[in-house]
Amino acid sequence: MTNFNIEQAAQQARLASLQIAKLSTDSKNQLLTLMADTIAANKSKILDANGKDIAAGRSKGLSEAMLDRLLLTNERIDGIRAAIIDIVNLADPVGNKSAVTKRPNGIEVSKMRIPLGVVAMIYEARPNVTAEAAALCIKSGNAVILRGGSEALHSNLAIAELLHQSLQQCQLSADIATVIPDPSRQVISEMLTLNQYIDLVIPRGGEGLIRFVSDNSRIPVIQHFKGVCHLYIDKYADLDKAVNILINGKTQRPSACNAIETVLVHKDIAAEFLPVANIALKPFAVSVHACADSIDYFQQASLASDADYAAEYLAQEVAVKQVDSFAAAIAHIERYSSDHTEVIVSQDYSRTNAFVSAVNSSVVMVNASSRFSDGGELGLGSEIGISTSKLHAYGPMGLQALTTQKFVVLGDGQVRP
Amino acid sequence: MTNFNIEQAAQQARLASLQIAKLSTDSKNQLLTLMADTIAANKSKILDANGKDIAAGRSKGLSEAMLDRLLLTNERIDGIRAAIIDIVNLADPVGNKSAVTKRPNGIEVSKMRIPLGVVAMIYEARPNVTAEAAALCIKSGNAVILRGGSEALHSNLAIAELLHQSLQQCQLSADIATVIPDPSRQVISEMLTLNQYIDLVIPRGGEGLIRFVSDNSRIPVIQHFKGVCHLYIDKYADLDKAVNILINGKTQRPSACNAIETVLVHKDIAAEFLPVANIALKPFAVSVHACADSIDYFQQASLASDADYAAEYLAQEVAVKQVDSFAAAIAHIERYSSDHTEVIVSQDYSRTNAFVSAVNSSVVMVNASSRFSDGGELGLGSEIGISTSKLHAYGPMGLQALTTQKFVVLGDGQVRP
Numbered sequence: 001m002t003n004f005n006i007e008q009a010a011q012q013a014r015l016a017s018l019q020i021a022k023l024s025t026d027s028k029n030q031l032l033t034l035m036a037d038t039i040a041a042n043k044s045k046i047l048d049a050n051g052k053d054i055a056a057g058r059s060k061g062l063s064e065a066m067l068d069r070l071l072l073t074n075e076r077i078d079g080i081r082a083a084i085i086d087i088v089n090l091a092d093p094v095g096n097k098s099a100v101t102k103r104p105n106g107i108e109v110s111k112m113r114i115p116l117g118v119v120a121m122i123y124e125a126r127p128n129v130t131a132e133a134a135a136l137c138i139k140s141g142n143a144v145i146l147r148g149g150s151e152a153l154h155s156n157l158a159i160a161e162l163l164h165q166s167l168q169q170c171q172l173s174a175d176i177a178t179v180i181p182d183p184s185r186q187v188i189s190e191m192l193t194l195n196q197y198i199d200l201v202i203p204r205g206g207e208g209l210i211r212f213v214s215d216n217s218r219i220p221v222i223q224h225f226k227g228v229c230h231l232y233i234d235k236y237a238d239l240d241k242a243v244n245i246l247i248n249g250k251t252q253r254p255s256a257c258n259a260i261e262t263v264l265v266h267k268d269i270a271a272e273f274l275p276v277a278n279i280a281l282k283p284f285a286v287s288v289h290a291c292a293d294s295i296d297y298f299q300q301a302s303l304a305s306d307a308d309y310a311a312e313y314l315a316q317e318v319a320v321k322q323v324d325s326f327a328a329a330i331a332h333i334e335r336y337s338s339d340h341t342e343v344i345v346s347q348d349y350s351r352t353n354a355f356v357s358a359v360n361s362s363v364v365m366v367n368a369s370s371r372f373s374d375g376g377e378l379g380l381g382s383e384i385g386i387s388t389s390k391l392h393a394y395g396p397m398g399l400q401a402l403t404t405q406k407f408v409v410l411g412d413g414q415v416r417p
Numbered sequence: 418m419t420n421f422n423i424e425q426a427a428q429q430a431r432l433a434s435l436q437i438a439k440l441s442t443d444s445k446n447q448l449l450t451l452m453a454d455t456i457a458a459n460k461s462k463i464l465d466a467n468g469k470d471i472a473a474g475r476s477k478g479l480s481e482a483m484l485d486r487l488l489l490t491n492e493r494i495d496g497i498r499a500a501i502i503d504i505v506n507l508a509d510p511v512g513n514k515s516a517v518t519k520r521p522n523g524i525e526v527s528k529m530r531i532p533l534g535v536v537a538m539i540y541e542a543r544p545n546v547t548a549e550a551a552a553l554c555i556k557s558g559n560a561v562i563l564r565g566g567s568e569a570l571h572s573n574l575a576i577a578e579l580l581h582q583s584l585q586q587c588q589l590s591a592d593i594a595t596v597i598p599d600p601s602r603q604v605i606s607e608m609l610t611l612n613q614y615i616d617l618v619i620p621r622g623g624e625g626l627i628r629f630v631s632d633n634s635r636i637p638v639i640q641h642f643k644g645v646c647h648l649y650i651d652k653y654a655d656l657d658k659a660v661n662i663l664i665n666g667k668t669q670r671p672s673a674c675n676a677i678e679t680v681l682v683h684k685d686i687a688a689e690f691l692p693v694a695n696i697a698l699k700p701f702a703v704s705v706h707a708c709a710d711s712i713d714y715f716q717q718a719s720l721a722s723d724a725d726y727a728a729e730y731l732a733q734e735v736a737v738k739q740v741d742s743f744a745a746a747i748a749h750i751e752r753y754s755s756d757h758t759e760v761i762v763s764q765d766y767s768r769t770n771a772f773v774s775a776v777n778s779s780v781v782m783v784n785a786s787s788r789f790s791d792g793g794e795l796g797l798g799s800e801i802g803i804s805t806s807k808l809h810a811y812g813p814m815g816l817q818a819l820t821t822q823k824f825v826v827l828g829d830g831q832v833r834p
Contacts, residue, residue, distance in 0.1 A: 018751060022775060095774070101796050107785050109795050114777045116807050195631070199807055214612070220637055220808040241830035248832035334435060356825055357512070358439060360531045368524050368828025377833065378526050378824060379518050390533050390616050390821040391637040392809040404807040407795060408773055411785025413658035415665035416794065 004182035006190050009175075010145065010197035013118045016175035017143035021115045025092040027170070032135055035166040036084035039131060042162055043077050049158035050127065057151050069125040070152055080131045083382060087135045090381040093400045094141045097408070105414050111405040115141030117199040119402060121384075122147045122188060122213060124205040127155035133202075134163055134177045136384045140402035143176050145191070145198065149205075150183030157181060185212075192217040200392075200402075202385045222397065223389040226312040227257030227340035229370045232329045232355070233273055234346035235266040241367055242273060242345045243280050248369040249343070251284040255314050257386070258341055258373040262309055262319040264329045270294065270322050277320075286316045293322040309336045326351055330358050337361055339388040341373040362388055362395035421599035423607050426592075427562065427614035430535045433592035434560035438532045442509040444587070449552055452583040453501035456548060459579055460494050466575035467544065474568050486542040487569055497545050500799060501552045507798040510817045511558045514825070522831050528822040532558030534616040536819060538801075539564045539605060539630060541622040544572035550619075551580055551594045553801045557819035560593050562608070562615065566622075567600030574598060602629075609634040617809075617819075619802045639814065640806040643729040644674030644757035646787045649746045649772070650690055651763035652683040658784055659690060659762040660697050665786040666760070668701040672731050674803070675758050675790040679726055679736040681746045687711065687739050694737075703733045710739040726753045743768055747775050754778050756805040758790040779805055779812035 023031075039046070050072040057067050093113045100110040119142045121133045130146055137144035148156040160179035167174050180187060192201065195218040202222045203213040214221050231249055233242045249260035265273055274297035281288065288301035289308040295301050301320075308319040309332070323329045333342055341363040344355040352366045363373040373396065375383025380398030387393040393401035440448075456463070467489040474484050510530045517527040536559045538550045547563055554561035565573040577596035584591050597604055609618065612635040619639045620630040631638050648666055650659045666677035682690055691714035698705065705718035706725040712718050718737075725736040726749070740746045750759055758780040761772040769783045780790040790813065792800025797815030804810045810818035 021777065103794070103796055107789060112773070114807075215635060218632060220806070238830065244830060244832050252833060352827075356529070360438065360823060363824040363826065365826040366828060367830050368826050369832040371833035372524060372826060372828075372831070373824075377520070378826070379520055389637070390531075394821045395824045404811045406777060407780040407790075407812045409780065409782040409785050409789060409795070410769075411783060411789075413655065413661060413784050414789070415661050415786040416669060416788035 004180060004187060006180065006182075006187050007194060009178050009180070010118065010191065010194045012175040013143040013145055013178055014197040016173040017115070017117045019173055020138060020143055020176045021117075021141045023141065025094075028092065028139055028141070029088045031166060031170045031172065032084055032088045032138060034169060035131070035135065035163055036081045036088070038162045038166050039077060039084070039159065040081040043074055045162070046072060046077055046155065046158045047074075049154040052154040053152055060151070062151065066125060066151070070127070070155070072127060072155060076128065080128050083128070083132045084135045087132075087139050087382055090139065090399055092139060093403050098405070107409050107411040107414050110408050112408050113400070113403045114406050116402055116404055118143045118145065118197060120145040120147070120191060120198050120201045120219070122201065122203045122205070122209065124149040124209070125152055127152045127159060129204070130156045130159045130179065131163070132382065133384060136382055136399060137402060138176065140399045142402055145178045145180065147180040147188060147191070153181070153183055188213070189216055192219060195219045204385055220392065222385055222387045222393065224257070224386045225388060226338050227259070228261045228310065228312050228336060228338040229258060229341045229373070230262050230264060230333050230337065230343070231260045231370065232264045232333070232342070232344045233266060233269060234326065234344055234348065234351055235268040236348035236351060237269055237273070237345040238347050238367075239273060239276060243276055245343065245345055245367070245369050246277060247280050247284070248371055250281070250286060250318050251316060252371055254316050256371070257312075258370050259314070260318065260343070260370050261311060261313055262321065262336065264321050264323050264332055265294065266326070266329070267293070267322050267324055270297070274298070274320070281318070284316055286318055289317070289319045291321040294320045312338070326354070330355075333359055333361075340386075341365065341370045343368065343370050362386070421597060421604060423597065423599075423604050424611060426595050426597070427535065427608065427611045429592040430560040430562055430595055431614040433590040434532070434534045436590055437555060437560055437593045438534075438558045440558065442511075445509065445556055445558070446505045448583060448587045448589065449501055449505045449555060451586060452548070452552065452580055453498045453505070455579045455583050456494060456501070456576065457498040460491055462579070463489060463494055463572065463575045464491075466571040469571040470544075470569055477568070479568065483542055483568070487544065487572070489544060489572060493545065497548045500545070500549045504549075504552045504556050504799055507556065507816055509556060510820050515822070523829060524831050525827040527825050529825050530817070530820045531823050532820055535560045535562065535614060537562040537564070537608060537615050537618045537636070539618065539620045539622070539626065541566040541626070542569055544569045544576060546621070547573045547576045547596065548580070549799065550801060553799055553816060554819060555593065557816045559819055562595045562597065564597040564605060564608070570598070570600055605630070606633055609636060612636045621802055637809065639802055639804045639810065641674070641803045642805060643755050644676070645678045645727065645729050645753060645755040646675060646758040646790075647679050647681060647750050647754065647760070648677045648787065649681045649750070649759070649761045650683060650686060651743065651761055651765065651768055652685040653765035653768060654686055654690070654762040655764050655784075656690060656693060660693055662760065662762055662784070662786050663694060664697050664701070665788055667698070667703060667735050668733060669788055671733050673788070674729075675787050676731070677735065677760070677787050678728060678730055679738065679753065681738055681740050681749055682711065683743070683746070684710070684739050684741055687714070691715070691737070698735075701733055703735055706734070706736045708738040711737045729755070743771070747772070750776055750778075757803075758782065758787045760785065760787050779803075
């Protein structure tokens with residue numbers, strides 16, 4: 001299909017958003033449970049469609065990594081069901097009221113959480129995102145427009161059909177969840193002008209996709225370009241914690257955006273820490289790019305360049321730099337940070353407080369692994385994305401980031417003098 | 418000046434934002450007090466500059482209303498001083514932490530308020546905005562770039578000089594508050610591409626300015642197009658409250674965006690309410706555009722068209738429509754609302770609750786005048802603007818809307834299993 005009418009779809013999604021916004025938590029949970037069960041009961045339909053995508057992907061020569069992300073199995077479909085049930089079990093933010101202020105004239109002012117309206121997701125290979133993003137948007141009372149990667153189109157449309165079946169069974173508009181069947185980039189460009197119907201765009205994928213969306217959108221965009229996460233080993237660090245946090249942060253899942261990319265080491269602890277780090281990193285075959293002061297502590301390391309400090313390796317590779325002071329560590333982070341996650345390891349009360357105050361990345365940690373920078377680990381439940389731009393949301397985004405707050409004023413006939 | 422280097426200015430503002438972000442509340446208050454006093458002590462400098470703007474405005478043939486907005490007097494400069502001192506007295510949101518959650522593994526997760534970074538304001542005639550917007554941004558720890566109207570350029574530059582004098586006396590960078598001396602629209606276009614340095618743009622002025630900024634910005638924009646505020650007189654309204662709230666909302670300051678533009682009247686109360694409304698509106702010479710069912714209640718009224726229901730009159734003019742039911746009132750608001758402010762007058766518990774739930778405008782009121790839809794009246798203190806788009810902020814924006822929240826994680830060596 002190439003003549004998909006995105007303007008009409010967005011307009012219908014806007015109308016449907018009024019319907020989903022008014023549903024009670026119970027009704028939304030019933031709908032989501034039905035969606036989860038319908039998906040689990042129709043595995044063969046989804047697997048058939050996915051088989052077509054996999055076959056087309058193979059003949060197009062997609063990489064094995066790409067094919068693996070595209071692949072659905074019985075277990076993975078059970079995973080989708082479980083993810084939706086997790087969302088059923090999350091608290092509904094809609095309708096929550098903040099503390100009430102009573103003004104001198106007696107009016108009571110509070111703020112109440114409400115859905116955003118229509119959320120558009122643009123994403124790449126993994127077809128489970130179709131069901132999980134739809135579930136997060138529905139739970140938070142939003143209509144959703146989903147534009148997955150062309151390589152997953154059959155899988156996404158099969159999932160969409162099951163979502164629509166559930167919506168219809170609940171006598172709700174199918175326009176609450178729209179999957180765009182048009183694989184062209186043109187449809188994205190057109191969608192990004194429809195700010196009268198769509199409230200938020202969340203692109204998930206490579207930096208190229210996110211830049212394209214940011215540069216062409218009239219709709220607010222959640223941006224997440226990259227994660228250059230820093231680990232600062234302070235002069236007063238506990239060495240065991242430092243090494244564990246380094247190994248976990250760098251090696252557990254180096255392809256994740258919350259992996260450590262640069263380690264800053266206070267010069268007064270370098271002679272103690274770096275030899276231990278060298279031994280600990282060895283089993284993981286981590287390539288080290290070290291500054292001139294640090295390089296001799298490593299058996300195999302190359303000299304770090306400025307590009308290394310800016311790099312998001314997403315691999316078993318790390319930059320190491322000695323710093324002369326706490327202030328120098330902060331200055332390095334201010335220069336190279338991607339505003340994702342930064343960690344200090346220190347036992348000193350004043351320094352950990354100062355680090356938390358001075359560093360304004362979206363997640364700032366003390367004596368904990370950067371790998372906790374994730375919606376689930378931080379207690380938000382499932383995450384729809386992560387924001388490294390400061391507007392609206394900053395850091396991992398759960399259900400609450402899919403809502404806003406209106407003011408509610410309760411009076412008894414007051415007028416303004 | 419036409420060759421102002423906005424890119425360099427924005428880059429310098431970004432650097433200066435790191436300095437202001439780290440200042441204590443006491444230091445920010447000292448700076449603001451000094452700014453207030455310096456402005457009050459240099460009235461003649463400001464009045465001289467303002468005299469040039471007024472003279473130029475007269476010879477350009479600006480309207481008297483425009484000249485009045487441009488004019489500064491001794492009293493108005495005292496008003497600027499007082500507005501800055503009000504901001505000194507507001508609580509500083511920066512550093513406030515939300516409730517701490519302890520995760521099963523023992524890490525403690527909270528959120529801490531931090532400044533946005535660099536805020537750009539684009540505004541029109543009134544030169545007091547230069548000082549007051551700068552003060553709000555400084556109190557919330559942000560650097561600010563100010564682009565006022567060309568007709569107020571001399572006044573704005575005189576105020577900027579006094580702001581810079583105060584910054585220098587506190588040994589702070591003058592780049593914390595930048596006033597753009599270039600009156601061209603070109604400089605705005607260029608500024609709107611600098612999303613690597615500027616975090617937020619707030620345009621204040623006519624719909625044309627706001628559309629221009631929204632359509633051309635890569636930086637998030639706070640939008641506030643117009644205020645078509647509705648007053649719904651329910652079947653169970655208290656008639657006295659209804660009339661008082663109508664008269665206050667419509668006639669007190671009809672040029673304000675929180676004035677009432679359309680009154681919806683439940684058919685069961687129309688025969689009681691409309692004759693009283695007719696009498697009450699008469700002394701204010703309000704032009705009434707009434708639906709066919711209502712028109713006979715008014716001595717002078719024209720028949721309302723669809724355009725009347727969409728109109729922001731900003732004048733002593735109002736649309737009146739009878740509705741058959743509560744649901745019809747909600748449907749009318751959903752169709753014509755500008756997402757600004759809507760009011761219900763009713764004594765019925767279920768209906769007021771239902772109205773608050775169903776209407777998702779930025780301010781929803783029960784039995785109170787729409788004229789309270791204002792940062793000061795709602796208890797936010799001074800207001801930097803108002804947002805009728807749902808992202809980041811929705812409704813009147815005080816200091817808190819100039820901040821965001823970072824996640825803070827405190828651990829004791831935890832790593833992810």
